[in-house]
Amino acid sequence: MRPYPFTAVVGLPDLRQALLLAAVHPGIGGVLIRGEKGTAKSTIVRALAGLLPEVDKVVGCRFACDPAAPDPGCPDGPHTAPAAGRRHPATLVELPVGATEDRVVGTLDIQRVLSAGVKAYEPGLLAAAHRGLLYVDEVNLLPDHLVDLLLDAAAMGRAHVERDGVSVNHAARFLLVGTMNPEEGEPRPQLLDRFGLVVSVTAPTQVSDRAEVVRRRLAYEADPAAFAATWRAADDRLAHRVRSARAALPQVTLPDAEINRIARICLAYQVDGLRADIVMARASIALAAWRGLAAVTAAEVRDAARLALPHRRRRDPLDPPGTDEQRLDEVLRDEGGDDPDPDPGPPSPPDPSPPPDPSPADAPVSSPAAGSGDDAGPSGDVGPPDSAGSPVTDGGSEADPSGGAQAGGPPPVAAGPAYRPQRLRLPGLGKGGTPGRRSAARADRGRVVGADHPRGRLSGVHLPATLLAAVARGSRGITSADLREARYVGQEANLILFVVDASGSMAARQRMAVVKTAVLSLLRDAYHRRDRIGMVTFRGAGAEVVLPPTSSHQVGVAKLTQLRTGGRTPIAAGLRATAAVIDAERRRDPRRRPLVLLVTDGRATSGPDPVTLAPLFAGTTMVVLDCESGPVRLGLGRRLASGFAAEWLPLAALAAGSADPDRTVRRAA
Numbered sequence: 194m195r196p197y198p199f200t201a202v203v204g205l206p207d208l209r210q211a212l213l214l215a216a217v218h219p220g221i222g223g224v225l226i227r228g229e230k231g232t233a234k235s236t237i238v239r240a241l242a243g244l245l246p247e248v249d250k251v252v253g254c255r256f257a258c259d260p261a262a263p264d265p266g267c268p269d270g271p272h273t274a275p276a277a278g279r280r281h282p283a284t285l286v287e288l289p290v291g292a293t294e295d296r297v298v299g300t301l302d303i304q305r306v307l308s309a310g311v312k313a314y315e316p317g318l319l320a321a322a323h324r325g326l327l328y329v330d331e332v333n334l335l336p337d338h339l340v341d342l343l344l345d346a347a348a349m350g351r352a353h354v355e356r357d358g359v360s361v362n363h364a365a366r367f368l369l370v371g372t373m374n375p376e377e378g379e380p381r382p383q384l385l386d387r388f389g390l391v392v393s394v395t396a397p398t399q400v401s402d403r404a405e406v407v408r409r410r411l412a413y414e415a416d417p418a419a420f421a422a423t424w425r426a427a428d429d430r431l432a433h434r435v436r437s438a439r440a441a442l443p444q445v446t447l448p449d450a451e452i453n454r455i456a457r458i459c460l461a462y463q464v465d466g467l468r469a470d471i472v473m474a475r476a477s478i479a480l481a482a483w484r485g486l487a488a489v490t491a492a493e494v495r496d497a498a499r500l501a502l503p504h505r506r507r508r509d510p511l512d513p514p515g516t517d518e519q520r521l522d523e524v525l526r527d528e529g530g531d532d533p534d535p536d537p538g539p540p541s542p543p544d545p546s547p548p549p550d551p552s553p554a555d556a557p558v559s560s561p562a563a564g565s566g567d568d569a570g571p572s573g574d575v576g577p578p579d580s581a582g583s584p585v586t587d588g589g590s591e592a593d594p595s596g597g598a599q600a601g602g603p604p605p606v607a608a609g610p611a612y613r614p615q616r617l618r619l620p621g622l623g624k625g626g627t628p629g630r631r632s633a634a635r636a637d638r639g640r641v642v643g644a645d646h647p648r649g650r651l652s653g654v655h656l657p658a659t660l661l662a663a664v665a666r667g668s669r670g671i672t673s674a675d676l677r678e679a680r681y682v683g684q685e686a687n688l689i690l691f692v693v694d695a696s697g698s699m700a701a702r703q704r705m706a707v708v709k710t711a712v713l714s715l716l717r718d719a720y721h722r723r724d725r726i727g728m729v730t731f732r733g734a735g736a737e738v739v740l741p742p743t744s745s746h747q748v749g750v751a752k753l754t755q756l757r758t759g760g761r762t763p764i765a766a767g768l769r770a771t772a773a774v775i776d777a778e779r780r781r782d783p784r785r786r787p788l789v790l791l792v793t794d795g796r797a798t799s800g801p802d803p804v805t806l807a808p809l810f811a812g813t814t815m816v817v818l819d820c821e822s823g824p825v826r827l828g829l830g831r832r833l834a835s836g837f838a839a840e841w842l843p844l845a846a847l848a849a850g851s852a853d854p855d856r857t858v859r860r861a862a
Contacts, residue, residue, distance in 0.1 A: 195417045198424035199240035200431060202233055203406050204397060211390045211500050212241050213431075215368055217438040218479035222389030222472055223347050223369030225332065225504075232394045234372040238328050241370070244432040245283035246439070248324045251276045255316050256363050257284070257323040264364045268314055284325030286318050286367075288343075290334050293637060297342055298354045299361065314361050319343075319352040322367040332371030333380040334744075336628045337723075340380070343369060344387040378744030379720075386465070389472045391504040438482040445481045446488045447474060454494050454528065461524045462498075464505045472501045495525050605757050606700075608709035614718050614847050617840075618857045619687060619786050619814050626784035629686025629723040636683025644677040655679040686723040687788050688742055688778055691715070691749075692771050694793035695732040696762035699820070705758050708792055708820050711844050712753055715790065720746040725785065727774055728752055731767030733760030734799065738770055742778050761799035764833070765806055767791075772809040788814050788858070791839070794821040795829030804836035814858050815839035818847065 202209075211224045226234045251258040254269045260278030263270060288297065299317035318327070319342075327347075332340065346352045352365040371388065373380065385391070397403050413420040455473045462469075476497035477489045484493070502521055616631065623634025644658030658677035666675065691712055699705045719726050726749045728740035740752045768791075775787050789810070795817070797803055817839050819830030834841035840858045 195421045196239045196243055197236045197413055198421055198428050199237065199244055200427040201409055201413070201420070201424045202237050202240065203402055203409065205233065205237065205394055207500065208237060208392045208394055210496075211392045212237065212370070213244075213435065213483065214476055214479045214500070215370070215390065216241065216245055216435050217483055218442060218475055219366065219368045221475045221479065222387065222468075223344075223371065225385070225388040225391045226370070226372045226394060227375055227391065228372070228394035229374060229376065229396065232396055234394065235328075235330060238326075238370050238372065239285065242283055242285035242326050243428060244435055245326060245368070246432070246436050247280050247282055249278040249280050250324075252279055256320050257325070258364070259324070266362050266364075268316075268361050268363055284322060286322040286325060286327050288318055288327060288329045288335075290331050292318070292335075292339065294339060294342070297339055298352055300354070314354075316363070319346050319365040319367075320363055323363075323365050325367055327367045327369050329369070329371040331373060331377065333373040333378055337381065337384070340384050344384065348387065375747070376743065376745050378746060385504050386468060388504070390476065390500040392500065434483070438479070441482045441485070442478065444487065445478045447478055448488055451477065451489045451491065451494050454491060455498075458494070458498055458524055458528050459502070461527065462502055462506055462521060464502065469502060469505050473497045476501055495528075498525060605755060606703075606705045606709060608713045608753065609706060611710065611714040611717050612848050614711070614714045615856045616718065616722070617788060617790075617816060619788055620857055622682065623685045623786055624784045625685070626782070626786070627686045627723070628683065630684050631687050631722040631724060632685055632786065633682055634685035636681045636685070640682050641679050642682045643680040645680050647676055647678040685786070686725065687786050688725045688727065688775075688782075689715070689719045690742075690771055690774060690787055690789045691726065691728045692767050692789060692791045692793075693728065693730045693756065694762060694764070694767070694820070695730045695756055695758050696798070697732075697759050698762060698794060698796055698798075700758045704794075704820055704822060705756075707822075707844060709753055709756065711818065711820075711847055712792060713750065714847070716746055716749050716753065719749075727778075729767055729771050729774065730756060731763050731770070732758065733763070734766075735763060736766040736770040738774060742774065762793070762797055763799040764793060764795075764797040764803040765800040768803055768806045768809070772806070775810075775813060786814070788816070789839075790816050790818055791833075792818045792820060792844075793830060793833070795819065795831070795833040796821075796827070797829075803833060807837050810837060816858055817841050819843045 199209075208226060215221050215224050226238070228234050248257070249260050251260050251263055251269075251272050254263075254267065254272065256264065256267050256269055258264050258267050258270070258272055258276070260272075260276040261274060263272035263274055263276055265271065295317065297317050298319055299315055327343070329335065329343065335343075342352075346365040347367065347369040350364065350366040352361075352363055354361040354363075369388075379385075397406065409420075452474065455470055455477070459469050459473070473494065477493040480493040480496055481487075481489045486493070498521065506520065619632040621633075623632055625635035625637075628636065641655070644655035655677045659671060659675050662675040662677055663671045668675070693708065693712060695705075699708060716726065725742050725744050726740070726746060727738070727742040728749060729736055729738050731737075739756075740749055743749070771789060775789075778785065778787065815834075815837055817830055817834035817837070819834075819841060821827070821830055821843075830843075831841045833839075
């Protein structure tokens with residue numbers, strides 16, 4: 194099926210501008226697109242590939258060398274310039290979430306090395322994407338080491354492969370575009386900073402815009418060729434403008450006054466390092482080339498700042514969104530310079546051509562619209578609180594006659610400053626689930642602990658075991674039957690389920706403030722360990738799954754902020770709801786191990802004895818975080834932990850400084 198035309202996507206002015214700037218100047222460092230489901234993220238990225246200029250490639254070269262200036266270090270070289278070439282459209286390479294490291298950077302063809310004695314390098318996706326576009330969907334779900342490889346190659350323009358006895362260095366200059374859904378969790382701040390430009394998109398809020406998206410999508414699906422032909426002239430004009438801007442790029446000058454303006458803006462915005470200054474300078478130059486200017490002006494600097502800075506200042510990745518953009522607006526107003534309008538608002542790219550149809554929906558809109566076919570509809574999930582951090586009234590069991598807090602009553606108790614908690618590791622060895630930083634597990638990389646017969650493609654040979662297999666067979670040579678694969682132990686992410694007692698007794702002695710501080714600290718720890726999280730609360734007559742398992746730790750912080758107290762303590766109801774969540778998650782992802790953190794004082798005042806539910810948690814690791822305080826203590830939390838064969842840990846001992854900072858939880862019964 195033909196790609197959806199770039200100019201047929203409705204709205205999305207900031208995203209269009211960012212992608213076109215990256216196409217003009219790939220040295221900007223790539224674009225990260227943040228948006229909920231069904232906002233045309235994948236559609237517009239695939240459409241962008243059709244606007245990139247065609248490239249000449251050396252015939253037979255797997256690394257897409259330019260015939261006029263071939264890479265001197267090309268593994269398929271040396272090529273003598275000018276080499277025989279052939280023109281190809283710009284390559285679009287898509288990197289799947291489940292890609293392995295050898296698929297990304299390439300690897301030694303070990304079977305040919307050991308069987309035929311030939312040192313053969315098999316290139317990966319970075320080589321295939323050279324001089325084209327590399328698209329990474331759900332980039333926030335990629336393992337960190339793969340994202341590091343991608344961003345290093347995008348920044349340096351070369352890929353360095355040092356693994357499995359092979360040392361290869363080849364050119365890898367490509368336009369990197371990543372997409373992500375914030376509901377699935379945030380990438381590390383260090384990785385976020387490596388993307389040159391970041392744009393957030395949302396679904397349209399106007400009826401006319403949404404209707405136009407549907408009309409165009411249905412027309413495209415009914416006859417893709419005819420629909421593409423309708424928009425071909427507009428796409429061709431835009432592609433011509435990209436080529437012209439690329440050609441004009443070397444002639445654009447960046448005056449010293451604007452370099453100083455960039456430095457002042459970055460200092461006022463309090464970004465770390467100098468990457469933001471460099472990205473802003475490159476984006477300003479690309480904007481000037483796009484607009485046909487010979488020199489960068491203050492307008493280009495401000496427009497570049499709105500695309501290059503908002504994601505670089507957030508000190509805490511779990512802070513609510515919106516504060517960064519507000520601070521940038523203040524900085525740009527202060528840095529008005531010679532512009533008569535100190536607050537120009539977000540940049541809107543000039544429309545390259547009027548649409549072939551008279552529809553008004555193709556004009557830039559304040560809420561971007563989607564022409565997406567890869568996802569359906571806007572998300573209905575609960576998001577983080579508003580930028581002001583105002584609490585949201587908790588429905589829960591407000592009508593509880595036993596004394597629960599009423600809606601509109603006192604606001605929820607605030608948590609104190611987070612601290613570094615102990616790392617609670619699961620016992621034993623996991624089965625190789627999602628890579629993370631919490632518990633030991635089988636992995637594709639890490640510490641070598643043994644060797645196995647290869648399962649499918651051989652990715653890492655265990656040479657001593659291979660030689661021993663050949664010796665045991667009595668052979669003086671090595672065949673494919675002797676190959677053994679290295680077995681690794683690394684670290685995995687887990688499912689951390691917070692089961693929080695929100696009953697009336699938790700309001701005594703400021704206990705809930707201590708509990709929220711502890712849970713907030715554990716949430717931050719789960720973010721750094723790349724865990725999934727979920728939250729169950731219980732009070733009054735029942736329990737509520739306030740946060741189904743997710744990778745969005747921001748939402749977990751928001752739910753914790755909204756948590757109110759009141760009513761009786763139905764611990765059994767909370768545990769029963771928790772067991773149902775674990776059962777559902779095991780069906781969805783059987784290799785991800787759960788860790789239940791039960792936060793309570795152990796005083797069950799409603800429902801059956803919670804210990805009777807212990808069989809539901811057989812094989813599940815649990816920690817009872819005992820929040821009982823005061824001079825007289827009943828020890829009910831410790832008794833509850835004993836009934837579930839769980840680890841007992843008082844909240845006061847959770848901080849890493851007060852006990853072992855790296856604690857392996859007791860093995861589940």
